[in-house]
Amino acid sequence: MKLIEAKQQFISSWGAFGTHWGINRTMAQIHALLLISPDPLTQDDIMEELNISRGNTNMNIRELINWGLVERIFIPGERKEFFSAEKDIWKVVKQIVKERKKRELEPMLQLLDKLEAVEGDKKDKHVKNFVDTVSSIKKLGKQADKTLDTMIKAEETWFVSALMKIFK
C-alpha cells in the first residue's frame, strides 16, 4: 500500500471511530491528519487535504485546542498560524480521559449523590430497587474516578508494567 492511500484510510477510519465515541467526524479527521503530519499545518493545508470549508476547519481546530490535543505553533517569519497535534499517544489518551472525566463522569457522580437521597419507604420495592441501582452505579463510578485520576498522573511505562503485573 502506498503512503497516500494509507493516509487516507487512516484518516477516514479515525473519523468513523470518532463518531462511535461522540466526537464528530471532521474533528477526528483533522486530528488524524495532524497526527501523521511530521510538520505543523495551516488551516489552508487542512482544508485542502480534507476538502472541507474554512468555517468548519476553523471551528474544529478550535475544539481540538479546547480538548488540549492540538496546539498553535508560531513560526517566525510566517504570517499564517500553524497547528500541530501531540504525537505521544499515551499523552493523548490521558488528555482525553481527563477531559471526559471532568465533562461526564464527575457531573454524573454529583447527580447520583442527589438521587441516592430519594425520599420514601425503603421497604417499598420500587424505592429499594432505585436506591440500590443508584448506589451501585455510584460505587463503581467513584472507583473508576479514582483509578482514572491515578492513570492521568502515570507514566506509560509505569502504567503498562503495573498492568502487566496484575493482568498477567
Next chain:
Amino acid sequence: MKLIEAKQQFISSWGAFGTHWGINRTMAQIHALLLISPDPLTQDDIMEELNISRGNTNMNIRELINWGLVERIFIPGERKEFFSAEKDIWKVVKQIVKERKKRELEPMLQLLDKLEAVEGDKKDKHVKNFVDTVSSIKKLGKQADKTLDTMIKAEETWFVSALMKIFK
C-alpha cells in the same frame, strides 16, 4: 426529592450520558427505566412511561438485547413479552466493554496492522512519522485489548482490590 421525580432525572440523565458515548438517547433511556424497575416491563409499559412510539420502543429493545443488556422474560399465563435489564452493574459494564471491544477496538487493530506495512522509504519523514504514529497507537491498543480481556473475565471484588493495590 420524590421517587417519581428522581426516576425521571435518572432516566433523562442516563439518556444524555448515552449520547456522549455513541448510544442513542432512547436506547439509554429504556435501559435506565428497566434498571430501576424491580419487575419486568412490557413494551406497552415502556412506551407509556417514556412517551415514545411502538416502533421506536421495539427497535431499541431489540438493540439492547443484541448488546446483551436486556433479556426477554417469559411469564406463564401472559400473552405479552416482558423485558428485564441485568441489575448487576459490574456485569453491565463488562458486557458493554466486551461488545465495544469486539465492534470497535478489534477492527481498528486489524486496520493498523495493514497500515503499518505501508511501502516507502523509512528515511522519508512523512513515511517515518506515519509508521511511528500507527505503531504507537497499535502498541497501546494491543495493551488495552489484553487488559480488557482480563477485566471481562474478572470478578468485581477481585478487580477492585487489584486496582486498589496499584492505584493506591
Next chain:
DNA sequence: CCGAATTTTCAAAAAATATTGAAAGTTTAT
C-alpha cells in the same frame, strides 16, 4: 383454521447535528 392479540418492519416525517460560505473582525507590514 380463524381471528384477535401482539410484535416487527420500514417508508416517510421530524429532529438533531454538521457544514458551508460570505461577511465581519482582527492582525500586521509598510
Next chain:
DNA sequence: ATAAACTTTCAATATTTTTTGAAAATTCGG
C-alpha cells in the same frame, strides 16, 4: 493610517440520525 492577509462568526443549508405510525407478519387460544 491603510490595505492586504488572515481568522472568526453565524445564519442558511445540507446531511445524518432518530422517531413515528400504519401495514405486514407472527403467534396463539379456541
